[in-house]
Amino acid sequence: MIRFESVTKRYADGTVAVDQLDLVAPSRQITVLVGPSGCGKTTSLRMINRMIEPTAGRIWLDDRDTSTFSASDLRRGMGYVIQHAGLFPHRTVVDNVATVPLLLGQSRRQARSHAMELLELVGLDAELASRYPAQLSGGQQQRVGVARALAADPPVMLMDEPFSAVDPIVRAQLQDEFLRLQAELAKTIVFVTHDIDEAVKLGDQVAVLRVGGHLAQLASPADLLSRPADAFVASFVGRDRGYRALQFEQAPPLPTRAEPVVRLGVDLASAEGARVVGQSLEGWLLVVDDENEPQGWLDLRVPPAGPVDQAAVHRGGTLARQGGSFREALDAALSSPSGRGVVVDDEGRLVGSVTASQVVTAIERQAAADRGGERQATRVGT
Amino acid sequence: MSWLRYLDQNGQQILQWLWFHTWLSVVPVVLGLAISLPLGWVARRYRWTYAPLVTLSGLLYTIPSIALFVILPGILGLGILDPLNVAVALTIYTVALLVRVVADGLASVPDDVTQAASAMGYRPVQRLMAVELPIAVPVIAAGLRVAVVSNVSLVAVAATIGVPELGQLFTIGFQLAYFVPIVIGIVMCVALAMVLDLVVVALTRLLTPWTRAVVAP
Amino acid sequence: MGLIIDFLTDPANWQGPEGIPVRLLEHITYSAVAVLIGLAIALPLGLLIGHTGRGTTLVAGFANSLRALPTIGLLIFFVVLIAPHVHGKGDTAYLIPSEIVLVLLAVPPILSNTYAGVQNVDPAARDAAVGMGMTGRQVLLRVELPCSLPLVMSGLRSAALQVIATATIAAYVSLGGLGRLVFDGQAQQLYPKMVTGALLVAALAMVTDLLIALAQRVIVSRGLSGRYSRGRTLARDEAPAELAVHAAATGQP
Secondary structure (H helix, E strand, O other), X not given: OEEEEEEEEEOOXXXXXXXXXXXXXXXXXXXEEEOOOOOOHHHHHHHHOOOOOOOEEEEEEOOEEHHHOOHHHHHHOEEEEOOOOOOOOOOOHHHHHOHHHHHOOOOHHHHHHHHHHHHHHOOOOHHHHHOOHHHOOHHHHHHHHHHHHHOOXXXXXXXXXXXXXOOHHHHHHHHHHHHHHHHHHOOEEEEEEOOHHHHHHHOOEEEEEEOOOEEEEEEOHXXXXXXXXXXXXXXXXXXXXXXXXXXXXXXXXXXXXXXXXEEOOOEOOOHHHHHHHHHOEOOEEEEEOOOXXXXXXXXXXXXXXXXXXXXXXXXXXXXXXXXXXXXXXXXHHHHOOOOEEEEEOOOOOEEEEEEHHHHHHHHHHHHHHHHHOOOOOOOOOO | OOHHHHHHHHHHHHHHHHHHHHHHXXXXXXXXXXXXXXXXXXXXXXXXXXXXXXXXXXXXXXXXXXXXXXXXXXXXOOOOOOHHHHHHXXXXXXXXHHXXXXXXXXXXXXHHXXXXXXXXXXOHHHXXXXXXXXXXXXXXXXXXXXXXXXXXXXXXXXXXXXXXXXXXXXXXXXXXXXXXXXXXXXXXXXXHHHHHHHHHHHHHHXXXXXXXXXXXX | OHHHHHHHHOHHHHOOOOOHHHHHHHHHHHHHHHHHHHHHHHHHHHHHHHHHOOOHHHHHHHHHHHOOOOHHHHHHHHHHHHHHHOOOOOOHHXXXXXHHHHHHHHHHHHHHHHHHHHHOOOHHHHHHHXXXXXXXXXXXXXXXXXXXXXXXXXXXXXXXXXXXXXXXHHHHHOOOOOHHHHHHHHHOOOHHHHHHHHHHHHHHHHHHHHHHHHHHHHHOXXXXXXXXXXXXXXXXXXXXXXXXXXXXXXXXX
8 A cells, every 4th residue: 555645745946746645545456646747646656666755745655654765675666667668778678577686686597587477477479588679669668668567576566657658559458458467466556647548447546636736536437537526627537428437337238139140151142141131120231250259240232242251241330248338338339330239248249239229228227226326336347 | 488588589480380270270171071061962862872981981080190191192192291281181081070970960850841841842952952951050060160170189290290380389399398389389279279169150150040049938 | 102012021120129010019008008097087987977967068078178189289298298307217208298198088088978878878768777776876887887888889989099099199209109100201211111100000090990899899789789680670870960970079980
């Protein structure tokens, strides 16, 4: 657990970066510090491992005041991941990861073999181990940075905008893998970002900071979206709050209708094909493979000549898992070219289809129940 | 003999040497720049020439000055005492130094700028003169300052093989084991170097008014 | 040209205390001593200045203004100053002031390249090093020094060339070395002798440059130089403009 007790940072020229911050980052959870430029989020993070010393107040690591440790001892017990990875360009990837264990006195062989395991954990190919950072892509470098921070198995991880320097697709991948890792490792993580969407996606609790280093609100992502504390938080969180809050609500089993399908490889001119076309609804036919996994839609106004193949399939429309969030379900329905959202089970096999109005009805029923009684929004598992 | 008396007695001679020294320092730099500009442009424009040109100039630059002063007369067919050797040698040095500086100075012009210029309709030579060179001036000027200041010191060395310039003050001082001319010589060389350096700085500022502009608040 | 070959092939010129091998050895010795002393002074100083960030303006100004001093003037100044006071064996009177000047010339390139190298280390790498618990000394020795090696080596290279060149001129103030061939040749009106001296000096300079360049290849981490045996290589051959002038000014091709 990390606790800020009335922590202030004032600079010589009078600027106050952090103003009497009181904050608890619970153990084994991800606490995200988020806010606009100048709100003191990075300063606060760097005060935890004393890269910056507080002017007033104390920071507690479990039951010890961080100022009672020696700075380098404190830091060796915390993983530190920064925006541009900060890999040592003169060392190979595996030697980069082995840095802290070596500093702590492990043998080189031990440190390196542990480093190889960590590279696998963060999803990197073993053959990258002997390469130099300059030979890696931005996303790969960030993974090495995370592996390096994990090397000494510290209970605490400090992360300063670690995924900001990569492109959005890589960023989404890194975020998903990060959540998977955390599910496995359960570290106490303090994570800084300027992106409210990232904060909402990753945080178990989110601290919104205001310019001048004041804490505006500390809440779970769902509460942040549904009950912003003041006008600043409301505008920072942004629009589409209702829609984005849907991702945190698990949908109850949805009333799906059985959807007629055609298998890949079937020729529409054949007897089988004609029968299926006869069953089709409103000119759209769902295509599945042999495992009954949806592949896409067929627009019957432009039917393919010959057997149905991958090239003929219209790929519009996302898939919603039965038991997933309201947001998934609604998006499946809205994005589907036929107007019928495809619902699948946990193995990806077809369950049925659902329309947008059916999903909205379920949402409204849920909201009415919430307004009427006590109920906690359950976070949808990944 | 006190300083002032020495200056008084030899003032004419010293001024002649100073004049000659200045010429020998400045002319090779101007010539060298004139030769380096097209060479540097070629090295930049035709990428495959960059490595050989830079390697060759690096090689030339490693040759100690006095070696060049001695070898050139044989190659050029001049007498050893002919100051033209010194001028040619220093020009070679300046070119060796500046080719890479010019190439890298042109390379320092941001790509967006050159592409915008082309898109507006500048032809390559126009673009070079109107856009790339002016922007490359600060980098090239930094190289020029190094060239001009080192030349002053290199010219002084030529006094050991008899060329009449400020370095003679040192040889005389050595032969007579006498401090006064030595110190006068050092002071004048340093002063000349600083003046020439300032001239290059002033010219640079003149050519780059945008670097003096006040940034908008 | 033919005369030069005659001179080179005359065995008399290869023997005795004034023979070519002796002069060559003298030259190498005097140069090496000066460079090593210069390295011993400038490297720790440069590391300290680069690491703490203090004193850079002072050092930069000092290094720059040293270039304006005429080397021949300095040599003669120190010899005239010191030689009368040294009554040891013949050459020492000229050796000490010459070595002083040679060391004075070797220090600035190594010093300014070292501290520039340390300051140019990727700030993210430095931040990460501190953040993972390295002490100041560990950061300096394990991260900053290895990462600044390319620039340090190029400073060493230009210092070596400066020293070799000036050691030639030092022969004018009676020091030994290959310059002696030049100045004795001048006194004796033997042009081939002068040219031999000059060519040998030029050759020595080039060989030294090559050797240090090779050492640079071996010592500097491949992660920095971009020399990989396989895998993707990212373009690293365009030096930023300021470094180019710096490189040219310190004599590295």
